[in-house]
Amino acid sequence: xxxxxxxxxxxxxxxxxxxxxxxxxxxxxxxxxxxxxxxxxxxxxxxxxxxxxxxxxxxxxxxxxxxxxxxxxxxxxxxxxxxxxxxxxxxxxxxxxxxxxxxxxxxxx
Amino acid sequence: xxxxxxxxxxxxxxxxxxxxxxxxxxxxxxxxxxxxxxxxxxxxxxxxxxxxxxxxxxxxxxxxxxxxxxxxxxxxxxxxxxxxxxxxxxxxxxxxxxxxxxxxxxxxxxxxxxxxx
Numbered sequence: 001x002x003x004x005x006x007x008x009x010x011x012x013x014x015x016x017x018x019x020x021x022x023x024x025x026x027x028x029x030x031x032x033x034x035x036x037x038x039x040x041x042x043x044x045x046x047x048x049x050x051x052x053x054x055x056x057x058x059x060x061x062x063x064x065x066x067x068x069x070x071x072x073x074x075x076x077x078x079x080x081x082x083x084x085x086x087x088x089x090x091x092x093x094x095x096x097x098x099x100x101x102x103x104x105x106x107x108x109x
Numbered sequence: 110x111x112x113x114x115x116x117x118x119x120x121x122x123x124x125x126x127x128x129x130x131x132x133x134x135x136x137x138x139x140x141x142x143x144x145x146x147x148x149x150x151x152x153x154x155x156x157x158x159x160x161x162x163x164x165x166x167x168x169x170x171x172x173x174x175x176x177x178x179x180x181x182x183x184x185x186x187x188x189x190x191x192x193x194x195x196x197x198x199x200x201x202x203x204x205x206x207x208x209x210x211x212x213x214x215x216x217x218x219x220x221x222x223x224x225x226x
Contacts, residue, residue, distance in 0.1 A: 031212045042115075042202045042217040043153070050212065087152070091212055097143075101152040 002026045004100035006088050011106045012078055020073045020086050020103045028093020034062050034073045035087040037102065043087055046073070075105075083107045112136050113205050115218025123226055124195060130188045130221045132203030138183040139205035143215060144176070147200045159186050193225045 003025045012018040024032070031050040035043035049055055049064035049071060061074040073086055088100040112135040120128050132142055141160050145153040157173075159165040159180035167173045175197075177189040186205075190197055200222050204215035 033214055035217075040200075040222075042220040045214045045216060048212075048214055095212065097155070097215065099153050099155075 002098050006100045006103045009104045017076050022071045022088035024069050024090045026090050026092045030091040032071050033089045036084050038084045111216040113216045113218040119222045121224045128190045132186045132218050134184045134205045137207045141206045142186040143204045144188050145202045195225045198225045
């Protein structure tokens with residue numbers, strides 16, 4: 001079956017760095033997406049990785065290793081507004097998005 | 110760019126009412142639109158995928174006669190929850206993907222919170 005695993009919840013301190021991991025097993029691979037979802041709101045697109053390596057976009061970076069079925073989202077200089085759920089989603093061979101359950105990130109002052 | 114508008118944002122209505130939710134891509138043409146449902150503290154659940162001009166593809170367990178989807182143009186898809194009941198109360202979110210490669214990111218509307226009394 002297809003499976004996306006990410007931690008349920010993480011806590012970090014304002015100003016610090018946090019890494020949210022995602023491992024996947026899917027039928028085929030056409031890219032991995034990270035989305036941010038604040039409580040009660042719809043997800044917003046953060047990043048897309050299809051090749052191995054690190055993609056940096058401001059305070060957020062996303063890494064992919066296809067051989068390991070592994071990705072992480074790195075958030076630097078954490079701000080209180082970064083408190084949200086972070087969703088990992090993999091596009092399989094049929095271009096269907098398989099969603100993880102999301103990681104709730106709690107930022108403490 | 111890539112703005113998706115979803116309307117209404119919130120609906121409260123009586124049991125037995127049918128509710129229509131609109132999803133529009135404002136600045137791009139959406140060949141494919143997706144409808145999701147999300148329960149509190151749970152992940153997104155794909156309900157159906159709709160392609161412009163053709164019938165929607167429903168996920169297993171989703172009643173197509175209950176959740177009517179129409180994708181009549183490249184910028185508009187609608188979801189109608191027919192004869193809604195309290196168990197249909199949920200957060201419904203649409204997303205759209207533009208023309209071009211199928212691995213384009215999906216862009217989400219703001220969601221519709223449906224409460225059936």
